[in-house]
Every structure is written in C-alpha cells, then in structure tokens.
C-alpha cells in the first residue's frame with residue numbers, strides 16, 4: 001500500500017517536473033515554497049483564459065443582449081461547477097461569489113451584527129487574523145483551544161444561555177495557515193447540534209481557505225456540513241482573484257437581517273415619497289452579490305478548474321502527492337543536526353506521517369532555526385539568504401496571532417511588550433528577549449516536486465548546519481598597534497541616497513560633520529504615492545544614477561548610465577543653492593514628511609517637472625520617483641530651516657553646543673545613511689572575503705569594494721605591509737585618529753549587511769555573492785557583518801575642538817594617516 005502510493009506520487013512528481021518549465025516560466029531557477037500564500041498560475045490557464053476573452057464578448061448580466069446572456073449562462077454554469085467541486089448539492093447549498101475568504105467572513109458578520117441582540121462569538125486559537133477580527137463585532141467573544149472546542153463538541157457550550165434570541169457563531173480553520181495543523185471537520189455539526197437544544201441557535205463557520213488548496217472538501221452530507229464555508233480560489237488555482245462563501249441553505253434565514261441592498265439584489269425599489277424595496281427571493285446569492293459581479297474573474301475560474309484538472313488530476317491526487325512530499329520535507333528538516341548533536345530546526349507543525357493515512361496536518365512545515373550554540377537565527381537574516389538563493393518562502397507572524405503565540409510560547413504581555421519595544425510585522429528585530437517572534441513557513445502544493453523539497457533541505461543544511469567543532473571564524477583578538485601604516489585609501493559620498501557614489505578627488509579637503517561627510521545623502525528619491533524613500537534593495541537600477549558634485553558651477557549633475565528611451569535626457573543638473581522656487585510650497589514651509597527605514601523625516605520636494613521627470617522616466621519603471629532635499633532624520637518634525645545640517649550655502653552649522661547632552665545628540669545626528677554617520681571598510685578584509693569566494697570555486701564572483709557602499713576605505717600603505725594587517729581587525733577598533741590633526745572618530749560597531757551588497761554597482765546586476773560567502777564566514781548571532789560604523793567625535797584632540805569652536809568643521813583627504821586604538 002505504502003510502496004504503491006509512493007510509486008504513484010513519484011510518478012506525479014516526474015510528470016510535474018516534465019511540464020514545470022513550460023507551465024511556470026516565471027519560476028525558472030527558483031523554488032516555490034509559499035503555497036499557503038498563493039499558488040503560482042500555470043501558463044496554459046492564462047493562455048486559455050486569453051483565448052476565451054478574445055473570442056467571446058462578455059457583457060453585464062441581466063439584459064437581453066447576446067453578450068449579456070452569454071455572461072449569465074456562463075456564470076450559472078460555473079456556480080454549479082463550484083458546488084460540484086465540493087460535492088455540494090445545489091438543493092442544499094448556495095455559492096456567493098466574493099473577493100476572497102475574508103470578504104466571505106465579513107458578509108456573515110455583517111448580517112449577524114444586524115441581528116436584534118447581536119451575536120456571541122467563539123473562535124479557535126489557530127484562526128487566521130480575518131477570523132479573529134470578527135470578535136470586535138460580537139457582544140461576547142471567546143478564544144478556544146482544542147480542549148475547549150472538544151468539550152463544546154461533547155455538549156458543554158462555553159457561553160451561558162440567554163433568555164434572548166442572540167445567536168452564537170463558532171468559527172475555526174479546517175487547516176491552520178500557520179503550521180498546517182488540521183481540525184476535525186466534525187465540529188461543524190457537533191457544535192451546532194449541541195447548543196441548539198440550549199436555546200440559542202449556533203451557527204458554524206469553517207475557514208477552508210488553507211485546507212482546500214491540497215485536499216478535497218466533501219460537502220455531500222448537508223446535515224453535517226458547516227453552515228458557512230469560506231475559501232479563496234487563487235489559493236487553489238493561482239488565478240483568478242476570487243473567493244466563495246458557501247452557505248448551507250438551512251442557515252439561509254440568518255441573512256434575513258441584512259439591511260443594505262445594492263444593485264442587482266432587488267426586484268423593485270421605490271424612492272422619493274415612499275421607501276420600499278423587494279429583495280430578490282429565489283437564491284441567496286442574488287441578495288448578497290451587490291453590484292456588478294466580477295464577471296471576468298468568474299469566467300476565468302472555469303479555465304482555472306480545467307487547467308488544474310488537466311495538469312494535476314483530482315484533488316485526491318494532489319492530496320496524496322503533497323502528503324508524500326510533506327513527509328519528505330518534515331523528515332529532512334527534522335534529521336538535520338549540528339556536529340554537537342543539537343537539532344538545527346525546531347518544528348512547530350504536527351509531525352507528518354505518524355498516522356499514515358490521514359495526515360494530522362496539511363503540507364506545511366513551520367519552524368525556526370537554532371545555531372549550534374542553541375541561539376535562534378534571525379528570520380530577517382534567513383529571509384535575505386533564502387531570497388538570494390531564489391526560494392519563495394514566507395517568514396514572520398503569517399497572519400495567525402493565536403497560532404504563533406502558542407507555537408512560540410509567547411504570553412500576551414510578551415507580545416504587548418514586543419510591540420511597545422518597536423516590533424512590527426516585517427521588521428528586522430525579530431528575536432526579542434531571546435525568543436523568536438515569528439516562524440519560517442515552507443508550504444507545498446500541487447506543483448511542488450521532490451527536487452523542490454530536496455533543494456530546500458540541502459539549503460538549510462548548507463547554511464545553518466554547523467559541522468565544525470570550533471566556530472567557523474573566531475572573532476578577532478589581535479592587539480592593535482599605536483604606530484600605523486594605515487591610510488585613507490579612498491573616500492566616497494552618496495549625494496542621493498541609494499544611488500551611485502561620488503569619489504572625493506585626491507588632494508581635496510573634505511569636510512566632516514557630526515552627521516557624516518559633507519554632501520553625503522543630502523537627497524533622496526521618494527515614491528510619489530507613499531512618500532517612502534526608494535532604495536536599491538528594491539530598485540537595483542538606482543546604482544546607475546551617477547551624481548557628480550561640481551562646485552565650480554554650483555551644480556549637482558546627475559547622469560543615468562542605463563538604457564533609456566531616446567526622447568529622455570541622459571543627464572540633468574540641479575543647483576546646489578537652495579532656491580526656494582524649486583521646492584513645493586505647502587503649509588509646513590514647503591516640507592513634507594517622508595519615511596526612511598520607518599523613520600519619519602522632513603524633506604522638501606522639488607517641484608520642477610524637468611527634475612522629477614528625469615527620475616521617474618528612466619530608472620524606476622514601477623514607481624514615480626521624486627527628488628527631495630532632505631532635512632533632518634528626526635522623529636519629531638523640524639520645520640526651521642535654520643537648523644539644516646546640510647552643506648547648502650547659508651546653512652552654516654550651528655556653533656558647537658556646550659552642554660554634554662546637546663553634544664551627544666549632535667553626534668547621533670545622521671543623514672539618510674540609515675545607520676551611522678560614516679561607514680568604513682578595510683581592503684585586507686575585502687581581500688580575505690575574496691579569497692574565501694575563490695576558495696568556493698567562484699573565481700568570477702570576486703567582488704569590488706563598491707558593493708559595500710563605504711564612505712572611507714582604509715588600506716595599508718604598501719603591499720609589503722599588507723600581510724601585517726589582519727583581516728577584520730577593524731571589528732576590534734574602538735576609535736580612530738585620522739590625518740595630521742588627528743581628528744578623533746568613535747567606532748560605533750560592525751555594520752550588519754543585507755542582500756543589497758549583491759548588487760554590482762557598475763552594472764546594477766544582482767548575484768548571490770558576497771552575501772552567500774559572508775553568511776558562511778561572517779555570521780554572528782545569526783546576523784551578517786562587514787565593515788564598521790563610525791562618527792566624528794568632537795571630544796577628540798584639543799586642536800580640533802578649537803577649530804570647530806571657530807565655526808569650522810575638520811577636513812579629511814585621501815592619503816591621510818589612520819591610527820587605530
């Protein structure tokens with residue numbers, strides 16, 4: 001039995017392998033492991049939908065024209081087909097088309113809220129956020145764990161019976177979207193039955209959105225079926241964006257309290273002197289589908305179901321296949337151990353294959369990774385590497401607050417504390433107080449193959465399994481010397497955040513301020529819609545925007561080094577003077593708040609169409625970019641232009657403050673460089689990294705220092721002394737003195753890296769190095785580091801303080817002596 005099923009499913013895998021490249025050209029070279037998010041859509045589905053759309057005209061239903069009639073009859077057929085897909089008899093069930101599962105839930109809530117005494121609500125703790133939110137509309141609500149739900153199913157209703165008619169709604173997922181855990185379909189009936197006798201009518205809502213992606217759902221028995229079943233079709237078929245609310249007809253009367261009516265839901269409406277309307281009465285869906293149906297989406301569903309059947313067979317086939325793959329993934333991840341015997345993956349999903357026939361969970365493995373010292377690996381870090389290695393996989397809280405809390409053992413107070421210490425979905429601080437705040441979720445589907453699973457397990461092993469006894473790279477402990485052969489090898493500034501660099505020419509004295517090198521990150525490009533500063537991380541082509549500072553002409557010249565359409569100009573000049581007529585005037589002195597890395601900043605937006613068209617025209621095809629002159633990265637908005645830290649003429653720096661507190665706040669003031677005023681790297685470290693890359697056989701991937709976007713590159717004076725300076729010694733520096741005047745710089749710690757270092761700054765092309773090698777050799781506490789942050793410290797030498805007191809900032813130049821301490 002087991003072997004024949006195995007043979008069958010590996011046959012399925014081979015079949016999918018054979019059509020994968022053709023059906024999913026957009027996935028070439030990558031591994032898709034986010035079926036719980038959505039499934040990819042096959043090419044043949046899109047082709048047949050386009051054929052249908054281009055050979056037939058579909059009009060708005062409810063009129064006599066042939067195009068309208070065609071829509072009506074196709075939609076009727078598809079509605080029936082949906083019921084048949086779930087073995088639901090149209091005599092017992094009706095399908096209401098909705099935008100997605102969430103919209104289906106809201107339809108039910110809307111009507112229950114309108115009941116004379118409202119409703120009481122209980123939901124299982126594994127519920128998706130969309131089910132949790134229903135509680136805000138209920139009179140009383142309860143979150144139940146497995147045991148409490150079982151007790152209810154056995155006859156103990158958790159609510160007290162009311163004298164009034166207030167109905168109860170119980171909702172739960174057939175399968176958790178967080179860890180794939182499945183819950184008894186039988187609850188739909190037992191819980192409904194067990195409270196009906198108590199007086200208050202209980203309705204059951206089954207969230208089948210995750211379950212139906214990989215399993216057949218059988219509603220053939222109307223007595224035991226849930227009253228309401230919600231799901232999203234895009235999760236099963238990849239397309240169209242459409243969902244369904246399937247209503248058991250015996251529960252239809254609950255919708256009698258619905259008050260609102262929209263176009264298409266009424267037989268007659270009287271306005272003006274009388275207010276009267278007659279709702280459509282034959283089918284429930286006629287009353288609940290307000291306005292014009294998503295005609296083309298519904299019609300696409302037909303093609304989607306055809307393609308799915310053609311490619312994958314029945315949902316039972318999909319279920320067997322994903323069950324088999326799930327077992328392989330589960331075993332693969334569970335078996336990974338560090339050299340010291342500790343497990344690599346902590347898995348939250350129910351173990352697959354314990355009960356051989358009925359999986360306890362769907363094809364989802366939710367887990368976290370620990371290093372050999374048992375410390376958690378940061379999710380953000382994992383995601384960076386997985387993305388670079390072309391895995392599509394979800395990490396984080398995955399919209400399942402109760403499931404996450406119980407899997408990770410987070411108490412409500414801890415979640416609140418995490419929230420108040422700045423944690424939000426999608427932020428980088430994902431290990432708080434030693435506990436992870438989310439999970440890695442690998443989910444499989446109909447188009448997954450054995451090789452997807454094996455590639456992923458091999459990836460986790462390659463990067464996270466520690467087979468060496470001592471740590472791969474011990475932290476440096478070399479004793480720094482006082483005499484130094486180190487020099488400033490080169491200096492760069494990045495006038496426009498996330499764009500190309502401008503190299504400080506040799507022999508030029510460049511001003512250093514507490515917030516960084518002069519003219520560094522004075523401008524940024526912002527998305528016109530969101531006000532967010534754009535970054536190379538998302539728009540690699542920004543590397544091709546090359547600024548030059550021309551003090552002779554008082555201009556910032558910006559050249560675009562990529563390909564552009566012939567009618568656009570390749571270069572633009574922006575005056576360095578702060579000409580007010582160039583900026584947008586608004587109530588806040590021409591400023592508008594923008595966001596850089598989540599921090600609110602104040603920025604002035606250029607109003608010149610020439611300037612703005614230059615930036616929106618070429619580099620960013622998907623977003624309108626705006627050039628802004630940036631002011632202060634302060635969370636409290638500052639509107640006084642006199643305090644600008646920039647180098648614009650007239651913006652004389654404020655005289656150095658006297659009090660210590662003011663001084664330290666000055667030091668922390670930074671421009672748009674995200675983390676620190678100045679970023680430095682050393683060439684010996686770069687050489688070590690390149691040697692490592694070469695060792696792994698990637699000769700062609702040797703990288704240039706540019707990718708680290710440093711302000712100061714430090715190198716030994718001559719090749720001869722090079723060997724005397726150890727790589728990564730900069731990690732141990734606590735301060736630097738640079739130049740003849742020995743300007744003092746305070747080291748602020750190592751620089752954490754993301755996959756932006758993989759963008760070649762010459763070509764804007766992405767590769768996997770150096771991040772992959774850094775992840776193997778420079779990972780500490782689950783984070784990857786290269787280079788050091790530093791800032792100019794006014795408390796340095798006496799000479800220097802005297803200089804700044806005169807209102808001038810110190811300067812650096814290429815070739816200056818660097819003395820670490």
Ligand SMILES: *Cc1c(COP(=O)(O)O)cnc(C)c1O
Nearest residue numbers: 100101102128173177209210232
């Ligand atoms: C995806 C999902 C939802 C939400 O679906 P939408 O399409 O976003 O409305 C709800 N519940 C579960 C279990 C899901 O997996």
